[in-house]
Amino acid sequence: QARVKAIAAITKYKAEKPGKPVEGLKLEKLYGANVFSESVMQERLPKAIFKSLKKTIKTGAKLDPTVADAVATAMKDWAISKGATHYTHVFYPLTGLTAEKHDSFLVPDGKGGAMAEFEGKQLIQGEPDASSFPSGGLRSTFEARGYTAWDVTSPAYIMESPNGTTLCIPTAFLSWTGEALDKKTPLLRSLQALDKQARRVLKLFGKEPKDRVTCFAGIEQEYFLIDRNFFFARPDLFIAGRSLFGCKPPKGQEFEDQYFGAIPRRVLNCMMEVEEDLYKMGIPVKTRHNEVAPSQYEIAPLFEEGNTATDHNHLVMHTLRRVAKRYGLACLLHEKPFAGINGSGKHLNYSIGNSELGSLFDPGDTPHENMQFLVFCAAAIRAVHKYGAVLRSTVASASNDHRLGANEAPPAIMSMYLGEMLTDVFTQIKNGGAKSSKAKSVMNIGVDTLPPLPMDPGDRNRTSPFAFTGNRFEFRAVGSSMSVAGPQVALNAMMTESLDFIATELEKKTGGDTKKLSKAVQEVLQEIMQKHDAIIFNGDGYSEAWHKEAEKRGLPNLRCTPEALPALTTPETLDLFTKYGIFSERELRSRQDIYVEYYCRTVMSEANLVVKMAKTTIYPAALQYQKDLAGTGSALEKPVKDKAAALLDAVARLEKAMAMHLPDILEEAKHLCGVVLPAMNDVRAVADDLEGLVADDLWPLPSYMEMLFIK
Numbered sequence: 001q002a003r004v005k006a007i008a009a010i011t012k013y014k015a016e017k018p019g020k021p022v023e024g025l026k027l028e029k030l031y032g033a034n035v036f037s038e039s040v041m042q043e044r045l046p047k048a049i050f051k052s053l054k055k056t057i058k059t060g061a062k063l064d065p066t067v068a069d070a071v072a073t074a075m076k077d078w079a080i081s082k083g084a085t086h087y088t089h090v091f092y093p094l095t096g097l098t099a100e101k102h103d104s105f106l107v108p109d110g111k112g113g114a115m116a117e118f119e120g121k122q123l124i125q126g127e128p129d130a131s132s133f134p135s136g137g138l139r140s141t142f143e144a145r146g147y148t149a150w151d152v153t154s155p156a157y158i159m160e161s162p163n164g165t166t167l168c169i170p171t172a173f174l175s176w177t178g179e180a181l182d183k184k185t186p187l188l189r190s191l192q193a194l195d196k197q198a199r200r201v202l203k204l205f206g207k208e209p210k211d212r213v214t215c216f217a218g219i220e221q222e223y224f225l226i227d228r229n230f231f232f233a234r235p236d237l238f239i240a241g242r243s244l245f246g247c248k249p250p251k252g253q254e255f256e257d258q259y260f261g262a263i264p265r266r267v268l269n270c271m272m273e274v275e276e277d278l279y280k281m282g283i284p285v286k287t288r289h290n291e292v293a294p295s296q297y298e299i300a301p302l303f304e305e306g307n308t309a310t311d312h313n314h315l316v317m318h319t320l321r322r323v324a325k326r327y328g329l330a331c332l333l334h335e336k337p338f339a340g341i342n343g344s345g346k347h348l349n350y351s352i353g354n355s356e357l358g359s360l361f362d363p364g365d366t367p368h369e370n371m372q373f374l375v376f377c378a379a380a381i382r383a384v385h386k387y388g389a390v391l392r393s394t395v396a397s398a399s400n401d402h403r404l405g406a407n408e409a410p411p412a413i414m415s416m417y418l419g420e421m422l423t424d425v426f427t428q429i430k431n432g433g434a435k436s437s438k439a440k441s442v443m444n445i446g447v448d449t450l451p452p453l454p455m456d457p458g459d460r461n462r463t464s465p466f467a468f469t470g471n472r473f474e475f476r477a478v479g480s481s482m483s484v485a486g487p488q489v490a491l492n493a494m495m496t497e498s499l500d501f502i503a504t505e506l507e508k509k510t511g512g513d514t515k516k517l518s519k520a521v522q523e524v525l526q527e528i529m530q531k532h533d534a535i536i537f538n539g540d541g542y543s544e545a546w547h548k549e550a551e552k553r554g555l556p557n558l559r560c561t562p563e564a565l566p567a568l569t570t571p572e573t574l575d576l577f578t579k580y581g582i583f584s585e586r587e588l589r590s591r592q593d594i595y596v597e598y599y600c601r602t603v604m605s606e607a608n609l610v611v612k613m614a615k616t617t618i619y620p621a622a623l624q625y626q627k628d629l630a631g632t633g634s635a636l637e638k639p640v641k642d643k644a645a646a647l648l649d650a651v652a653r654l655e656k657a658m659a660m661h662l663p664d665i666l667e668e669a670k671h672l673c674g675v676v677l678p679a680m681n682d683v684r685a686v687a688d689d690l691e692g693l694v695a696d697d698l699w700p701l702p703s704y705m706e707m708l709f710i711k
C-alpha cells in the first residue's frame with residue numbers, strides 16, 4: 001500500500017548531502033556571483049557601450065541596438081568562464097509559469113570541430129515556437145511564431161545544475177504582430193507610463209530626477225513543505241496541487257505552536273541551500289520563518305525594482321521546488337493545499353520612487369516632503385477606489401478562490417488601511433484643511449509651515465487587503481503561486497492615471513506659480529477625499545459587519561474568479577489600459593479569455609480527479625471494510641454501508657453536473673463555480689466521513705495528520 005510504504009520510507013530518510021554551513025565571509029563572495037551585474041559589465045564592456053547600456057537601464061532611454069554584439073560577446077565569455085554550455089531566453093507566458101528554450105553556444109566550425117558563438121542578434125531576439133502557449137486568439141495556430149526580446153533592465157544570470165550551467169537571459173514574449181503574449185511586456189509598458197506621470201507631479205515640487213521613476217516590490221512568499229513520499233501517494237496533491245480529500249487532523253493550527261517556532265532541521269537545511277542558490281543569482285533573500293499552519297513557511301527577499309523583483313520571485317518559486325526534491329521534500333505553492341488550515345499567499349509590498357528619491361510613499365521629515373507624500377498617497381486612495389475591481393481581478397484564480405475571504409486572508413472586497421493618524425489627516429483635508437494631527441505636531445496644508453508628519457504609530461492590520469505600512473503599501477490578496485506581474489501592472493496603471501489626473505489639476509490651478517501650490521494641493525486633495533474616501537477602512541476586514549458596510553459604501557465584492565474576471569474588460573478598464581499604452585483592447589480581451597478558460601480547465605480537471613479517486617481509491621476501501629464487518633454484528637456495519645452508498649450517489653450527482661456544458665465560456669465558468677465545485681465538496685464530505693469510519697490500515701491515502709506532522 002502506497003500510504004504504508006510512504007511512512008516507512010520517511011522514517012528511513014537520509015539527507016542526500018549534509019548541510020554545509022554558509023559562512024559570513026563566504027556569503028559576501030557568494031552574493032551575485034552568478035549575475036551579469038553592473039560591475040561585471042563595467043569590467044568586461046568597452047566604456048562607451050557600458051555607458052549606453054547603463055543609461056537605458058537607469059533612465060529608460062531607448063536601447064541602442066548596435067551595442068548588442070559587444071554585450072553578447074562579453075556575456076558569452078563571462079558565461080563560459082562560469083562553465084556555461086548553453087544559453088536560454090527565459091520568458092513568462094500567461095500560464096503564470098516560467099518558460100525557457102535552451103540553445104548551445106556551439107556551432108560547427110566546418111572543419112569537423114566546433115566553436116562557441118553568441119551574437120548580438122541571438123541576444124536581442126529569440127524565436128521559440130509559440131503554438132503551445134495560450135494566446136487567446138492573438139495568434140492563430142498556423143502563425144505559431146512567437147518572439148522573445150531581451151529585457152536589458154533585468155540582469156542575465158547563470159543557472160547552475162549538477163550537470164552543467166546555463167546562461168539565462170530574461171526576455172519579453174511577443175507575437176509576430178508585436179502583441180504581448182506574456183506577463184513581462186505589460187509590466188515594462190506600465191513602468192514607462194508610471195515614470196512619465198510621476199515626473200509631472202514631481203516637477204511641480206521642483207524635482208527632476210535623473211533616473212526613471214519606477215515601482216519597488218518586496219515579495220513575501222509562503223509555501224508548504226511535505227515529504228515527497230506522501231506527495232506521490234496523493235494523486236490530488238501531485239496532479240492538482242491541493243488535497244481534494246482528507247479529514248481535519250485531530251490537531252490543527254489551533255495551538256499556534258508552529259508560527260515563528262523552531263524550524264525543523266531537514267527544512268532548515270533545505271532553506272539554506274535555497275538561499276545559497278538564490279544569493280548566487282543575486283536575489284537578496286532576507287527572512288525565513290515558520291508560518292501559521294503546520295509545515296508552512298515563508299521566504300522574503302529585500303525589495304527590489306518591480307521588474308527585477310518579479311523575475312526573482314519566479315526564480316524563488318523555481319528554486320524552492322527544485323531544491324526541496326534534494327531533501328526528499330515537495331514544495332507546495334498552491335494557495336490552499338489543505339482545507340481547514342491556513343492557505344498560502346504572497347504579500348506584495350509596493351511603493352514607487354527610485355534610488356535618488358527613495359519611496360514616494362515615505363512621509364519624510366520636511367514639510368515640503370509631507371505635501372508631496374500626501375499627494376502620492378491621495379493618488380493611491382483615488383486609484384484603489386476607482387479601480388478596486390481591476391486590482392481584484394488580477395488575483396483571481398481557481399486556486400486563490402479557496403483563500404480570499406476565508407478568514408485567513410483578506411476578503412475579496414478591496415479596501416485600504418491607512419491607520420488612525422493618516423486617516424485623521426486626510427479627514428481634516430476633506431473637511432477643509434489639516435490643522436493638526438493626532439500625534440502632537442501641528443499640520444496645516446494651507447500654509448508652507450507644515451511640520452514633519454510622524455510615521456503612523458498605529459497598529460498593523462492583518463485583515464486589510466491593501467495596507468499602508470509606513471513607507472509602502474502591502475497588497476495581501478496575491479496568491480502564493482501567482483506571478484506578481486499582474487497586480488503590479490494594475491497598480492502601476494492605476495497610479496499612472498491618478499497621477500495624471502492630479503498633475504493636470506495642479507498644473508491648471510498653479511499655472512506654474514509655485515506659491516500657489518499649497519492651496520492647489522489642498523483643493524485637489526479635498527476633492528479626491530470627498531469622492532473616494534469610501535475605500536478607507538481600518539477595522540476588521542473579516543467581520544460580517546464589514547461586508548454589510550462595504551455594500552453600503554458601494555464597494556464591489558467579487559467573491560470568485562468568474563465574478564472577478566469580467567472587470568478586465570469593462571469600458572473603464574479598457575480606457576485605463578489603452579490610454580497609457582499598457583494593453584491594447586485585443587490584448588486585454590484575449591487575457592480575459594485565457595484566464596476564464598484556465599479557470600474552467602483547472603476546476604474540470606479537479607472534478608475528474610475527485611470522481612476517479614472516489615471511485616477507484618476510496619470506494620474500494622469502504623467496500624473492503626464493509627466486507628470485513630459483514631456478519632460480525634458490529635454497530636459500524638450499517639453506517640459504513642450507508643456512507644459507501646452515499647459516496648456513489650454524490651459521485652453520480654457530480655458527474656451529472658460535469659456533463660452539463662454551456663456554450664459561453666464565462667457561463668461555463670459560473671456553472672463550474674456554482675454547481676460543480678459544491679458537488680465536489682459533497683463528494684469530499686462523504687469521503688471524509690468514511691475516513692473517520694474505515695479501519696485505519698485499510699485507508700489508502702496519507703492523512704492530513706501524517707502529511708502535516710511527520711517530518
Ligand code: ADP
Binds near residue numbers: 303472
Ligand atoms: P512583514 O512580515 O513585517 O510584512 P517582512 O520583512 O517580512 O515584513 O517583509 C517586508 C517586505 O517589504 C520586504 O521584502 C521588504 O524589503 C519590503 N519593503 C520594505 N520597504 C519597502 C518599500 N519602500 N517598497 C517596497 N517594499 C518594501
Ligand code: MG
Binds near residue numbers: 474
Ligand atoms: Mg508582510
